[in-house]
Amino acid sequence: MGCSLYHEGECSKLLSRINVVRNERYGESFVAGCDLCTDPPCAAVCPTGACALDPRMGIAKIDANKCIGCKECLIHCPFGAISIHPITKKSFKCDLCEGRTDGPVCADWCPSGAITWMSPEIAAKAKKRHKLQERINAATMAKEVS
Amino acid sequence: MAVMTKQQAKQFAEMDDFFLDLLNLLKDKGIIDNQERKVLLLTGFEKLVQALEKKKVISHQDSKEAMAKGFTSLVYALAD
Amino acid sequence: MYGWAGQRLRIDLSKGDIIKEPLSLEYRRKWIGGRGFNSDIIYNEVSPDMDPFDPKARVCFGVGPLNGTAAPSTGRVTVTCKSPLTGGFGDSSMGGHWGAEVKYAGYDQIIVQGRAKKPVYIWIDDDKVEIRDAANIWGKFPRDADTMIKQELKDEDIHIMLIGPAGENLVRFACTFNDVWRAAGRTGHGAVIGSKNLKGIATRGSGSVKIARPKEFFEICNRLRQAFKNDPMKMGLYEYGSLCLINIANRDGWLPWKNLQYGGTPLANNMSGETHAKTVLKHREGCYACPICCGRFTSIKDGRWAGEEFGGPEYEHAVPTGPRVGIIEDANDIWHNARLTNDLGMDGIETGGVISVAMEWYQRGLITAKDTGGLELEWGDEKVVDQLIQDIAYRRGFGDILAEGGDRASDKLGLGDKGHYYTITTRGMTLPGDDPRGLGFGYGLSFAVGTRGGCDHLRSLCCLELSGALYPGLNTKILGDERPAKPVTTVGKPYMVYYEENQKTVTDCLNVCCFTTHWCYTVLTQDQLDYFNACTGMDMSIEEFLEVGERVYNLERAYWARQMSGAREDVVPERFTKEPMPQHVDYQTNVGATLPINEMLPKYYKYRDYEPGTGFPSERKLKQLGLDYVAEDIRPLRKRYMSESEQKKKKYYY
Numbered sequence: 001m002g003c004s005l006y007h008e009g010e011c012s013k014l015l016s017r018i019n020v021v022r023n024e025r026y027g028e029s030f031v032a033g034c035d036l037c038t039d040p041p042c043a044a045v046c047p048t049g050a051c052a053l054d055p056r057m058g059i060a061k062i063d064a065n066k067c068i069g070c071k072e073c074l075i076h077c078p079f080g081a082i083s084i085h086p087i088t089k090k091s092f093k094c095d096l097c098e099g100r101t102d103g104p105v106c107a108d109w110c111p112s113g114a115i116t117w118m119s120p121e122i123a124a125k126a127k128k129r130h131k132l133q134e135r136i137n138a139a140t141m142a143k144e145v146s
Numbered sequence: 147m148a149v150m151t152k153q154q155a156k157q158f159a160e161m162d163d164f165f166l167d168l169l170n171l172l173k174d175k176g177i178i179d180n181q182e183r184k185v186l187l188l189t190g191f192e193k194l195v196q197a198l199e200k201k202k203v204i205s206h207q208d209s210k211e212a213m214a215k216g217f218t219s220l221v222y223a224l225a226d
Numbered sequence: 227m228y229g230w231a232g233q234r235l236r237i238d239l240s241k242g243d244i245i246k247e248p249l250s251l252e253y254r255r256k257w258i259g260g261r262g263f264n265s266d267i268i269y270n271e272v273s274p275d276m277d278p279f280d281p282k283a284r285v286c287f288g289v290g291p292l293n294g295t296a297a298p299s300t301g302r303v304t305v306t307c308k309s310p311l312t313g314g315f316g317d318s319s320m321g322g323h324w325g326a327e328v329k330y331a332g333y334d335q336i337i338v339q340g341r342a343k344k345p346v347y348i349w350i351d352d353d354k355v356e357i358r359d360a361a362n363i364w365g366k367f368p369r370d371a372d373t374m375i376k377q378e379l380k381d382e383d384i385h386i387m388l389i390g391p392a393g394e395n396l397v398r399f400a401c402t403f404n405d406v407w408r409a410a411g412r413t414g415h416g417a418v419i420g421s422k423n424l425k426g427i428a429t430r431g432s433g434s435v436k437i438a439r440p441k442e443f444f445e446i447c448n449r450l451r452q453a454f455k456n457d458p459m460k461m462g463l464y465e466y467g468s469l470c471l472i473n474i475a476n477r478d479g480w481l482p483w484k485n486l487q488y489g490g491t492p493l494a495n496n497m498s499g500e501t502h503a504k505t506v507l508k509h510r511e512g513c514y515a516c517p518i519c520c521g522r523f524t525s526i527k528d529g530r531w532a533g534e535e536f537g538g539p540e541y542e543h544a545v546p547t548g549p550r551v552g553i554i555e556d557a558n559d560i561w562h563n564a565r566l567t568n569d570l571g572m573d574g575i576e577t578g579g580v581i582s583v584a585m586e587w588y589q590r591g592l593i594t595a596k597d598t599g600g601l602e603l604e605w606g607d608e609k610v611v612d613q614l615i616q617d618i619a620y621r622r623g624f625g626d627i628l629a630e631g632g633d634r635a636s637d638k639l640g641l642g643d644k645g646h647y648y649t650i651t652t653r654g655m656t657l658p659g660d661d662p663r664g665l666g667f668g669y670g671l672s673f674a675v676g677t678r679g680g681c682d683h684l685r686s687l688c689c690l691e692l693s694g695a696l697y698p699g700l701n702t703k704i705l706g707d708e709r710p711a712k713p714v715t716t717v718g719k720p721y722m723v724y725y726e727e728n729q730k731t732v733t734d735c736l737n738v739c740c741f742t743t744h745w746c747y748t749v750l751t752q753d754q755l756d757y758f759n760a761c762t763g764m765d766m767s768i769e770e771f772l773e774v775g776e777r778v779y780n781l782e783r784a785y786w787a788r789q790m791s792g793a794r795e796d797v798v799p800e801r802f803t804k805e806p807m808p809q810h811v812d813y814q815t816n817v818g819a820t821l822p823i824n825e826m827l828p829k830y831y832k833y834r835d836y837e838p839g840t841g842f843p844s845e846r847k848l849k850q851l852g853l854d855y856v857a858e859d860i861r862p863l864r865k866r867y868m869s870e871s872e873q874k875k876k877k878y879y880y
Contacts, residue, residue, distance in 0.1 A: 001296045001515055002451075005437065005444050011295040012330065012434030021383070022323075024405040025369045027509045027523030027537055086432060109451050111464065111517045112510060141504070163829050165706060165721045184850070185769040187833070188776065189751075190725060191706030193768075214699075217706035 002105040006097060014086045017094040018106045018115070031115055032080040033106070034059060034094035038120075042073035042082060042093070051091070061095050064088060147203045148226030149175050155225035159218045165191070168221070177203055195220065228438035229291030229762035230254055234263070235333045235355065237348060239422050240281055240340030244355045249334055255764065256852065259290030260737030261317060262778045263335045264306035268315065269781050269856075271339075274788040278310040278414075279396065279421040281341035287328070287387070287427070288335045290737030294326035294435045294514070296447045297757045298454065298749060299739030301325045301514025303387075303404065309413040311398045311576065311631045312654035312679040313880030315785040316413030319684070321513035321521070324404035325737060327385040330431025342423040345394075349379065350429045360425040365391055367569040368403045368426075375428050386428040390571020392619040393420035397629040399576035402426075403568070407537025408513065408521075411573040413655065413678055414631075438763030446757045450742075450749055454517040458696045459746040463520040464510065466499025468541035473498050475541075478713065479807050479816035480664030482550040484589075484605050485582040486650055486657070486801060489664045490810045493554045497544060506561060511537060518741055524561050531562040539564035539574070545659030546578020547615065551585060552605030559608040563615060570619035576631065579656035581614050583632045584624075586648045592641050599623040632656055633878035646878055650799045653791060654879030655679030662798065663807045664816040666691040666713035668722045671826045674796045675723075677782035687744040688726040691719070697747050714816055720829035732775030777851040780843045783836075784856045789880045792867055793831075793841030798823050840867045 004015035013019070018033040040060035043051045050066035051073050053059070062073070062082075067090040074082040074091055082093045096117070097104045107117040118126070150158075150171065158164050169186055172178045178186065178197070186194045192213065198220075199209040208223035236245040249263075257263050264286040271284050285307040292300045303325040309316025328336065331352050338348075342357065345364040349356045363371040368388040376382050385405055393400035393416030400416030403409050437443045454460050462470040472494055475481035479489030495501060502522065511521030525535045538544075539561065547563035548554060567574040581603075587593045588603035595602055601610055601624060617625025627635045633654050636645030650657045652673060660683050662670030668688040676685035694701050694711030701711045701718070704725060710718030726744065729751055733740050736758060742749040755771050758764065786792070802821040809817045831838060835847040842864060848857040866872055 001294065001435075002447070004434070005296045005440060005447070008434075009440035010434045010436050013326075014432055015434060022405075023382070024322075024407065024537070025373060026535070027407075027511060029509075105448075109448075109517065111454070111512065111519050162717045163720045166829070166832055188728065188769050188772040190704045192703050194706070212706075213703065216702045216708060220706070 002109050006100075006105045014083070017083070017092065019080070019083070033115065034081040035079050036120070041076045041078070045072040045076045047072065051093075057096055057099065059094065059096050062091050062093055064090050064092065067091055147224075149177060149203065149224040150221070150226075152222075152225045155221040158221040164217055164221075168217070169194075177201065191217065198224075228436050229295075229758075230259065231329060231332045231334045231433075233333060234335035234337060235350070236337045236339070237355070237357070238340040239338065239342040239346065239357065239424060242357060244357075254291070255766075256774070257778065258732065258735035258774050259334055260288040260302070261304045261306065261319075261731065261734035262288070262774060263735075264288040264304055264317060265315075265778050265781050265785075267335075267337055268306050268308065269785055272308045274785070276308060278308040278313070278418055281422070282339065283308055283418060284337055284339045285415055285418045285422070286335060286337050288737065289325045289329050289333070290735060291334075291762050292736050292738050292758065294329035295437065295761055296444070296515060297738060297761065298447070298450055298742045299513060299516040299518065300737070301516065302737045302739055303328070303410065304734055304737060305402060305410045305415045307413070307415045307418045309415070309655075309679060310396070310417045311414040311879070314653060314679060314789050314791060315782050316415065316678050318401065318410035318412045318415060319734065320402065320404055320408050320410035321516075321739060322385070322405040322408030323514045324385040324387050324408075324429060326514040327429045327431045329435060330433045331429050332431065332433050336427065338419070338422060338424060340422065345423050345425055347375065347425045348427040350427060352430065352432055363425055364394060367391070368571060369406045369569065371425060372406045375426070379428060381430060384428055384430045386426055388426035388571075389416045389419050389424075390569060390619070392570045392572040393417050394425075395619065395621050395629070396420055397572055397618060397621065398631045398634070399573040399580075400571050401573045403571065405537075407568060409538075409543070409568065411543070411575060412682070414573070414576075416571055435761075437761050439760045443757060443760040446753065446760055450753060450757075451517050453748045454746070457746045457748045459693050460518050460748070462499075463518050463741065463745070466503055467510075467520050467522045469497065469499030469502050469522070469539070469544065471499075471541050473500075475660075475664070476811065477813055477815060478664045479810070479814045479819070480661040482545060482582075482657075482659050482661055483810065484552050485550060485586045485648065486661050487586070487808075488810045489661050489807050489816065490814065491549055491554050492811050494549070496554055497548055497557045497560050501557065505557070508535065513739065516739065518739075518746060520741065524565070526558050526561055529556065529558045531558050534562055534565050536565040536568050538568060542658050543567070543574040546575050546582070547611060548578070550578050550582045550659065551611050552582075553608055553611065555606070556608070559611075563608075563611060566612065566615050570615065572615075572619055575658050576656055577615060577618060579650065580618070580628045580632045580635065581611060583649050583656075584614075584628060584635070587639075587641065587645060590648070592645060592648075593639060597624070597639060631879070636878075643876070647800055649878075650801065651878065652676070652797060652799070653679040653786070653795055655682065657799065658683050661802070661807070662821050663802055663819040664714065667716050667821060667826065668710070668713075668719040668726075670798055670802065670821040670823055671719055671723045671830060672727070674798050674823055674827065675830065677779060677786065684740070685730065686723050686726040687730050687740055688722050689744045689747075690722050690726060693745055693747070700747055714819055716822055716825050720826050720833055723830060724833035727779055728772050728775035730775070731779045732772060735774055735778060773851065777853065780848060780851055781853060781856060783843055784848070784853070784860055787840070787842040787860045787863060787867075790863070790867055790872060790875075791877065791880065793836075793839065794873070795877060796827060796841055837864065840864050842867070
């Protein structure tokens with residue numbers, strides 16, 4: 001609802017560009033959001049050019065004026081990041097909050113760090129470090145237990 | 147503006163729970179009316195201090211000290 | 227319409243009627259929502275002499291204007307009814323995401339009345355509402371019923387409120403859940419729902435909450451969420467859940483051990499949040515729009531309960547079927563017991579409470595194995611606790627007696643006043659896992675006067691004395707004095723409890739999580755007012771806002787007055803006034819403490835403007851709050867309460 005509030009001025013799951021799907025029984029959840037593909041399939045399949053990569057922002061964006069609601073982008077996105085607007089019935093997706101100074105609202109507000117936003121190069125480095133840290137933590141815990 | 151004597155201030159300072167008694171005293175002295183008493187009872191110490199400063203019963207300096215040190219500072223600021 | 231949906235849904239299960247009632251601006255301004263809406267309905271529509279299980283009785287689910295919005299923690303639901311446990315006013319609150327879904331579906335409140343002829347569940351799909359057959363889910367644990375309903379309705383994204391077998395079997399402290407594991411635990415509304423042959427309410431909401439001043443609202447929400455990133459209490463809650471309190475409770479002597487005979491145990495760390503995080507924590511969980519995420523998901527990896535998983539536990543959930551019954555050596559036993567009460571749909575606090583009461587009766591020779599069907603109620607015996615939890619849920623053997631709650635069980639067993647001494651209840655509901663001789667005298671006062679059956683930390687949640695030390699200057703800002711931040715003192719506590727009760731009540735009317743504004747003090751009253759006004763477009767002043775809290779609180783107090791419950795019943799269990807806290811560890815801070823309740827009560831009555839003799843709200847106060855009709859209701863009862871015959875009655879429940 002932070003996303004929908006920022007973009008649409010009202011709070012709604014269906015107006016959000018980012019979605020969380022949950023399985024409450026098993027305590028599992030998954031964030032379906034735009035993965036900032038360098039070669040976005042959503043743009044590749046768009047028949048009108050409504051969905052196109054914005055090279056400055058590094059994300060595919062949808063121009064609602066050009067969108068005809070064919071839903072090809074939704075079908076081809078591997079991450080479930082595209083939704084149909086409940087009122088306009090056109091596709092809509094994340095736009096990184098159009099360069100908001102503090103970054104996208106979802107990442108800014110996420111309390112657990114499940115959603116983060118950073119350049120792909122920094123993200124890749126952080127991932128490698130994270131894996132190393134996991135090993136260090138496991139070794140430390142094993143030492144404590146023994 | 148003096149609302150109580152130093153002796154009364156000392157008694158307040160020794161109280162375990164002073165807020166209601168202080169509001170009642172301020173009402174008896176005509177500093178606040180019934181409606182204001184009701185509002186301040188609900189909204190707490192900071193609002194009381196702000197109200198007293200606005201009414202020029204205490205100075206801005208007294209107000210700052212009251213917020214830093216609490217009601218003992220306030221009651222002595224209200225004493226003659 | 228901004229904030230609110232503007233209507234409530236009333237479902238009559240006897241007639242099959244589904245009615246949508248608009249909520250006027252005046253009504254919304256007077257009660258705001260959530261607990262406010264619910265308390266108003268219960269006061270007006272469930273008379274003092276009505277049996278809580280009567281088909282005419284209501285159970286209400288209230289949400290507020292902020293539910294489903296970007297304000298911090300807006301997923302909560304308040305559930306209210308006449309409590310089958312206490313016989314008086316009862317409500318409870320649950321987190322999760324169902325509250326937001328009800329709002330998105332277009333309702334500010336759901337009222338259920340009547341009784342279906344056979345088990346049913348309600349399906350709310352935006353404006354379409356159906357009553358559907360629940361034969362194949364009746365008897366199921368909430369987690370199974372949740373899966374089955376989602377399969378039947380072919381939608382994994384819906385949210386469902388459910389009861390468990392305990393509610394179906396009318397256990398007097400049965401509870402409800404939403405999203406499988408998020409519980410509204412206390413006062414037994416699960417049994418009221420079960421008495422209506424209702425298994426649950428499934429909901430899909432595709433609407434939105436319109437915001438009056440979206441830019442301003444966004445800025446306020448953003449400011450608060452940034453502030454939460456550095457909130458000291460939030461960090462503890464996120465890392466370790468409410469179990470972060472275990473070691474603190476043990477040190478300060480408020481962790482119940484053996485039915486509160488002691489305030490802790492040397493082995494408390496076995497179940498601390500830190501230990502939980504290292505051993506069995508599978509995920510941290512958050513309710514809707516929550517920046518704190520104190521929720522846990524537990525997965526037991528070894529021992530006899532290996533493989534069990536469940537959402538939770540909270541401190542209050544784990545302690546009663548843990549240290550309160552003398553179990554601490556193997557924490558997996560505690561997690562298992564919490565899982566069991568969840569699956570069976572019972573209040574963990576009352577379940578562990580009543581078992582620990584029975585254990586103390588047994589310890590002191592008031593009952594023997596003859597009374598318990600052969601069970602030897604030794605402290606710390608997990609086999610016995612595991613069996614009793616199930617026997618209570620299915621009302622088998624001795625469990626059938628305990629399913630009535632401690633005070634009724636005491637009477638059924640003919641134990642007299644001596645039995646009642648050990649039930650650790652006020653107005654029929656047992657204490658949560660917080661001994662006021664250590665947690666704080668403010669809490670102790672709150673337990674005596676709380677309007678949902680006393681012994682209740684959540685009426686005031688006066689964390690100005692619990693987490694006050696983490697927020698230097700906060701006690702001075704609100705109360706004018708930093709000394710009340712110390713738990714074991716009477717200084718400033720009457721005003722603290724008065725203020726926090728009003729503030730907590732209006733928080734419950736907004737239906738946002740009180741952890742944002744008690745415990746964590748990042749959101750203060752002015753912040754709540756700001757986001758409320760920006761969301762709804764109202765122009766409430768801070769005094770009008772807090773007065774809503776005072777109004778609802780007094781209405782609930784008057785509900786008890788109608789049941790002849792007042793000053794004489796504003797007591798705490800005698801253990802706290804008569805028994806100095808014994809020592810359990812050498813670093814304990816409250817050895818020798820008792821609760822000086824009588825030093826605080828008279829001043830508190832003055833703050834509340836309660837009549838000194840009856841403890842009823844004064845006529846003056848009720849009229850000031852716009853509750854003239856309530857003043858009329860209780861006017862003739864004042865004399866009756868003070869009559870000799872009434873004074874002679876000892877009321878443990880109603």
